[in-house]
Amino acid sequence: MSIISIRNLTKIYDGSSVEVTAVNGVNLDFEKGEFAAIVGPSGSGKTTLLNMLGGLDRPTSGEVIIDGQNIWDLSSSKLTEFRLNKIGFVFQSYNLIPVLTAGENTEFIMHLQGKSREERNKRTKELLDEVGIGDRIKSRPNKLSGGQQQRVAVARALASKPTFILADEPTANLDSKSTENLLDIMEKLNKEENVTFIFSTHDARVVNKARRVITLVDGQVDTDVTK
Amino acid sequence: MKNLKIAWRNLWRNRKRTLITVASIFFGVIFSTIMSSMQEGSYSTMVDNVVKFYSGYLQIQNEDYWENKTINNSFHPVDSLYAIASSVKEITHVAPRLESFALASSENLTRGTILFGIDPEKEENVTQVSKWLKEGSYLKEGDDGLLVAEDLANYLDIGVNDTLVLLGQGYHGVSAAGKYPVRGIVKLPNPDLNRQMVYMDLHNCQEFFSAENLVTAMILMVGSPYDLHAAHRHLMRKIKAPYRVMTWDEMQPEIVQMIEADRSGAVVMKGILYIIIGFGILGTITMMLAERMREMGVMIAIGMKRFRLGIILFIETLLIGLLGVLSGIAGSIPIIAYFYNNPVKLTGDAAKTMIDMGIEPYMYFSWIPSVFYNQAITVFIITVLIGFMPFLRSIRLNLINALRA
Numbered sequence: 316m317s318i319i320s321i322r323n324l325t326k327i328y329d330g331s332s333v334e335v336t337a338v339n340g341v342n343l344d345f346e347k348g349e350f351a352a353i354v355g356p357s358g359s360g361k362t363t364l365l366n367m368l369g370g371l372d373r374p375t376s377g378e379v380i381i382d383g384q385n386i387w388d389l390s391s392s393k394l395t396e397f398r399l400n401k402i403g404f405v406f407q408s409y410n411l412i413p414v415l416t417a418g419e420n421t422e423f424i425m426h427l428q429g430k431s432r433e434e435r436n437k438r439t440k441e442l443l444d445e446v447g448i449g450d451r452i453k454s455r456p457n458k459l460s461g462g463q464q465q466r467v468a469v470a471r472a473l474a475s476k477p478t479f480i481l482a483d484e485p486t487a488n489l490d491s492k493s494t495e496n497l498l499d500i501m502e503k504l505n506k507e508e509n510v511t512f513i514f515s516t517h518d519a520r521v522v523n524k525a526r527r528v529i530t531l532v533d534g535q536v537d538t539d540v541t542k
Numbered sequence: 543m544k545n546l547k548i549a550w551r552n553l554w555r556n557r558k559r560t561l562i563t564v565a566s567i568f569f570g571v572i573f574s575t576i577m578s579s580m581q582e583g584s585y586s587t588m589v590d591n592v593v594k595f596y597s598g599y600l601q602i603q604n605e606d607y608w609e610n611k612t613i614n615n616s617f618h619p620v621d622s623l624y625a626i627a628s629s630v631k632e633i634t635h636v637a638p639r640l641e642s643f644a645l646a647s648s649e650n651l652t653r654g655t656i657l658f659g660i661d662p663e664k665e666e667n668v669t670q671v672s673k674w675l676k677e678g679s680y681l682k683e684g685d686d687g688l689l690v691a692e693d694l695a696n697y698l699d700i701g702v703n704d705t706l707v708l709l710g711q712g713y714h715g716v717s718a719a720g721k722y723p724v725r726g727i728v729k730l731p732n733p734d735l736n737r738q739m740v741y742m743d744l745h746n747c748q749e750f751f752s753a754e755n756l757v758t759a760m761i762l763m764v765g766s767p768y769d770l771h772a773a774h775r776h777l778m779r780k781i782k783a784p785y786r787v788m789t790w791d792e793m794q795p796e797i798v799q800m801i802e803a804d805r806s807g808a809v810v811m812k813g814i815l816y817i818i819i820g821f822g823i824l825g826t827i828t829m830m831l832a833e834r835m836r837e838m839g840v841m842i843a844i845g846m847k848r849f850r851l852g853i854i855l856f857i858e859t860l861l862i863g864l865l866g867v868l869s870g871i872a873g874s875i876p877i878i879a880y881f882y883n884n885p886v887k888l889t890g891d892a893a894k895t896m897i898d899m900g901i902e903p904y905m906y907f908s909w910i911p912s913v914f915y916n917q918a919i920t921v922f923i924i925t926v927l928i929g930f931m932p933f934l935r936s937i938r939l940n941l942i943n944a945l946r947a
Binding site for chain 1: 551
């Protein structure tokens with residue numbers, strides 16, 4: 316049973332002189348616990364597809380059904396709430412809140428969800444331990460390396476216990492060692508906690524780890540291979 | 543609480559910029575507070591001069607007197623009027639006065655004078671004429687002598703113990719004439735009055751004008767200028783025709799107009815100051831928004847409601863304003879306290895002009911709370927208005943554009 320269904324998803328950008336079709340009638344389904352990578356050359360529509368899937372960018376047409384709900388039928392406020400509770404995000408440039416510590420960044424999502432302080436503290440510690448930076452709980456992002464920041468971002472994405480995590484080029488700014496570490500952590504979390512991960516990536520190491528690889532070309536699904 | 547924490551920490555991300563903005567508000571508030579304090583100080587000195595030297599804060603008069611100031615419009619200050627005045631708790635002193643005109647002559651010279659018949663003891667609580675005494679002695683109750691203003695005495699070439707002849711028109715056209723010894727010479731700060739004033743005991747004056755038991759005004763003093771309107775309200779309820787109650791500002795509209803005109807001029811100056819403060823804050827907020835567009839996008843993307851993000855940004859703006867205002871007021875308190883206790887003595891032409899106007903040549907500062915809180919409220923309102931900008935920006939934020947910023 317798929318937790319995410321994408322139906323005829325299309326995004327057309329209305330430029331000043333020409334219309335650009337970034338995503339063109341994409342149909343995809345994702346099952347719970349998938350570890351999938353969306354690959355393709357620059358401009359193939361990976362990020363646009365991920366943004367629409369994450370409720371960030373409204374499609375021109377088509378549906379994104381998550382847990383039985385077409386997210387684009389929701390009001391802006393409800394959609395924000397939906398993202399908070401159902402989707403975790405990992406961005407290419409980490410995008411942690413610079414004035415909050417690693418622990419506070421992780422806890423922040425749970426705070427928005429209205430979880431109790433006790434629950435927040437417990438899960439924050441667990442998650443940071445799990446991604447291997449429990450000892451840096453009180454460090455602010457500017458005191459952490461790129462790899463460490465991305466691990467905090469993963470912990471933050473997991474904190475809300477989302478249905479799935481969208482990671483847009485999560486390793487693009489990391490060195491090889493950090494990339495390996497991060498991928499291992501994400502794979503472990505995927506297996507142990509059965510969290511669905513969907514990546515957009517250029518990185519061959521991510522593609523190698525992924526159990527499903529979807530290739531986009533010119534906004535359309537070219538190949539969809541499950542290993 | 544979390545909102546406040548994030549807002550507070552955000553404030554110090556660019557410490558230098560925040561401090562510069564806070565400093566601009568700090569200095570703006572200090573200048574504006576000092577300017578207001580000086581203004582209010584000079585107004586209150588001006589009013590004090592008028593009130594304490596001439597009119598008192600309030601007067602009870604015959605209802606026709608102010609429009610037609612003749613001794614024929616005088617009245618009998620019956621006990622019930624004193625009782626009413628005493629029943630108003632804001633009123634601290636009452637002094638009867640008979641005011642008219644007369645010609646004063648010495649051996650060969652004559653000049654028109656303003657003649658004040660006063661109760662020497664009660665008048666002391668109002669105008670304190672005795673403090674201007676230069677020679678001789680102050681009047682006693684029932685005294686048959688006069689106090690003569692210095693310039694008038696010089697003109698008439700008279701001194702203490704000399705005799706002055708007064709000639710005038712008494713009550714209902716009766717001729718008034720008398721010879722009076724000079725008890726003292728007073729040097730009045732107001733040059734006009736210093737050329738014309740003659741004081742005499744009230745009973746003596748009533749006798750001179752054949753206005754037995756009549757006065758032209760009962761002068762009323764209140765404990766503080768802030769009690770004036772309450773006292774006026776109470777009196778208005780109790781004093782009916784043929785009497786009326788007038789406040790100092792009704793009797794001296796030109797002073798009120800002068801103060802209002804001066805205030806309007808200062809509003810322009812303060813307006814410029816506030817515009818500078820406003821643009822200082824606006825510049826900081828605009829920079830802050832431009833720098834943090836992506837971060838704002840991320841916060842909304844991960845599930846923060848736009849409204850809440852707007853609140854955080856709003857709090858940041860308010861905090862900048864509050865820090866500036868509070869530090870500005872804290873900084874201005876010792877400065878104003880110093881000048882309040884040590885008024886600045888003026889010299890040169892400025893001092894001469896003030897002396898000519900009958901005002902002591904000092905720049906007085908005011909310590910009234912409105913000097914401080916008016917600035918705080920104004921800057922707070924400016925900050926709140928500016929605070930809506932980041933708030934609205936977060937509500938209208940294009941998420942994808944923000945994430946690409």
